[in-house]
Amino acid sequence: MAVVSSSPILLPLRMNLGSSSPNIPLFSISSRPSNRPRPIIVFSYTEAGDGLASEEKKLLLERYGLDPDEFLSEPPPPKTRRRKELQKRGRGKSVQPPEEPKPPRATHKLLQVLGGKARRKKLLSPKGMDVRPMMEVVKGAAFDILQAASGCPAALRPGRWLDLYSGTGSVGIEAISRGCSQVHFVEMDPWVVSDVLRPNLEWTGFLDVSIIHTVRVENFLERAEQFVGKDGSFDYISITPPYTEVDYGVLMGQISKSPLIGDDTFIVVEYPSRTDMLDACGCLVKITDRRFGRTHLVIYGPTWAQKKRKP
Missing domain, CATH: 3.40.50.150 (Vaccinia Virus protein VP39)
Known part of the structure; x- marks a missing residue:
């Protein structure tokens, strides 16, 4: 996700929320002339099995002015999974044409x-x-x-x-x-x-x-x-x-x-x-x-x- 800001450019770094090391800087700041285009803040993270708890992730995202719901929400299921779910509910089934009735026997x-x-x-x-x-x-x-x-x-x-x-x-x-x-x-x-x-x-x-x-x-x-x-x-x-x-x-x-x-x-x-x-x-x-x-x-x-x- 990209957030546009008027502050100096923050170089994009990958932040591992699962890491517990406090010595890794989160952002690198460098000064730029004021006549340059609007700076861009790029924030990314990766998940780890033994990383931060969900509540700590939320607080960390709020500290940097980001919406936790957008980052922590689960991605939508792919089309194939959605199609299977619809078929299970009876909604995506292929409609078979009705069989023509046989003529009565005489x-x-x-x-x-x-x-x-x-x-x-x-x-x-x-x-x-x-x-x-x-x-x-x-x-x-x-x-x-x-x-x-x-x-x-x-x-x-x-x-x-x-x-x-x-x-x-x-x-x-x-x-x-x-x-x-x-x-x-x-x-x-x-x-x-x-x-x-x-x-x-x-x-x-x-x-x-x-x-x-x-x-x-x-x-x-x-x-x-x-x-x-x-x-x-x-x-x-x-x-x-x-x-x-x-x-x-x-x-x-x-x-x-x-x-x-x-x-x-x-x-x-x-x-x-x-x-x-x-x-x-x-x-x-x-x-x-x-x-x-x-x-x-x-x-x-x-x-x-x-x-x-x-x-």
Whole structure:
């Protein structure tokens, strides 16, 4: 800090307030002609850990006519520290633009029940590719094969059906319509369950004989014993997963070792091209493997239902 005065020039010296030596002169005075510019007093000091106390510094500064508040006040924090302090208080945070709301999901009626009690009833399905229901030509072929293999060409034999990756529920609803006594639906998307699957069950009148599990298929398989309960294994299992989100080798390995299947269980699996399916799933053998364009359908069942091969 510089102080302008009319007194003779005081040569600038560095004064260590922390020094306790009384022999060091504080100022050096020299006489100058009166016609020279106004003299300047320069006063500076450095801090030391074992120097004068704050009260002694204050008295010393007042003795020489200087303002102690200006010399002893702490310097303002640098910009970086100030910016951090503002961010801690919530004031300097970068403002993120609000996310655009996603358009509401909608449904349409493009599916229908192909046979049985609810034949020709329309079913809801989501618009877009969020859920990919089984094609009706594939679904019709699957139930025709199951009915013929189980010895009841006109209908399914009564039993319990497990519909994995159920989505719209069209496969499980078809099973109830054709003679199944109960269907367990496994679907992880709450919106699909509340706005598609449940309304379809209410519309067809099958809600009372349906059990919905809003859970991932992987978690359902891990707790298979809990879901099987006293009723034992299922008579039918349908597996129609999203092609790109599952590993068929891992999935079929889990199912083959689970208590969900029994000696008389039929398993219907829809899978894409360039996927290798085993000839057996646990104690079940491959009954048929058909192709519908880029979609393939394989059905596993008990050995007594396997078609006789031509010699």
